[in-house]
Amino acid sequence: ETGVTQSPTHLIKTRGQQVTLRCSSQSGHNTVSWYQQALGQGPQFIFQYYREEENGRGNFPPRFSGLQFPNYSSELNVNALELDDSALYLCASSLAGQGGKEGYEAFFGQGTRLTVV
Amino acid sequence: DQQVKQNSPSLSVQEGRISILNCDYTNSMFDYFLWYKKYPAEGPTFLISISSIKDKNEDGRFTVFLNKSAKHLSLHIVPSQPGDSAVYFCAARLMAGGTSYGKLTFGQGTILTVHP
Numbered sequence A: 001e002t003g004v005t006q007s008p009t010h011l012i013k014t015r016g017q018q019v020t021l022r023c024s025s026q027s028g029h030n031t032v033s034w035y036q037q038a039l040g041q042g043p044q045f046i047f048q049y050y051r052e053e054e055n056g057r058g059n060f061p062p063r064f065s066g067l068q069f070p071n072y073s074s075e076l077n078v079n080a081l082e083l084d085d086s087a088l089y090l091c092a093s094s095l096a097g098q099g100g101k102e103g104y105e106a107f108f109g110q111g112t113r114l115t116v117v
Numbered sequence B: 001d002q003q004v005k006q007n008s009p010s011l012s013v014q015e016g017r018i019s020i021l022n023c024d025y026t027n028s029m030f031d032y033f034l035w036y037k038k039y040p041a042e043g044p045t046f047l048i049s050i051s052s053i054k055d056k057n058e059d060g061r062f063t064v065f066l067n068k069s070a071k072h073l074s075l076h077i078v079p080s081q082p083g084d085s086a087v088y089f090c091a092a093r094l095m096a097g098g099t100s101y102g103k104l105t106f107g108q109g110t111i112l113t114v115h116p
Helices: none
Strands: A005-007 A012-013 A019-024 A033-039 A044-052 A053-057 A064-067 A074-078 A087-094 A112-116 B009-012 B019-025 B029-039 B043-049 B056-059 B062-067 B072-077 B087-094 B104-106 B111-114
Touching: A012 A019, A019 A087, A033 A074, A033 B104, A044 A064, A044 B104, A064 B111, A074 A087, A074 B009, B009 B019, B019 B029, B019 B087, B019 B111, B029 B062, B029 B104, B043 B056, B043 B072, B043 B104, B072 B087
Parallel strands: A012 A112, B009 B111
Antiparallel strands: A005 A019, A019 A074, A033 A044, A033 A087, A044 A053, A064 A074, A087 A112, B019 B072, B029 B043, B029 B087, B056 B062, B062 B072, B087 B104, B087 B111
């Protein structure tokens, strides 16, 4: 069973540029979520994908977009980068349908540290 | 609008003693609660969870307690070990049926330091 992997681990971009971050879900998981974690804060939900469609979105502007592929891997795209986009971006995979007393777990990758200068 | 709050930014505990981390929430539609541990330069690691229909869940040294009437949960670590030193996040999930099902809302985190 492979875990959640993200690439790249670190990235430096210039304000106004575009960036694509990648995530490979844990084997057997069909749902992927993306989170932004600013320094000293908890992760903030960006959006979630299930069966290649967006299935819930947090309070982030449209320049944050994503894709989920048939193999359940995913991309997070951010256009027109701003300085405040500098953060740790986390991908989490889970299995839709879990819930109730049987348990629910989302497994996170190690994150991509994005710095916008 | 901070729906999940961890009011203690840090906690320092002696090895072998109990660590108690607290979390409060405001949204009664949360149906699942989770605790994650995070080391620097790593992603959050799942520790333990509890359904809103339970009031206690135990896994080894970790026990989570849920008080629905007070909208409060706590994580107990007994005995605490130096390797437990990390940032601990509590998170909550909205009930099934909404468009945000599966979304986790996190607290700000508590830095736990366990001294040898």
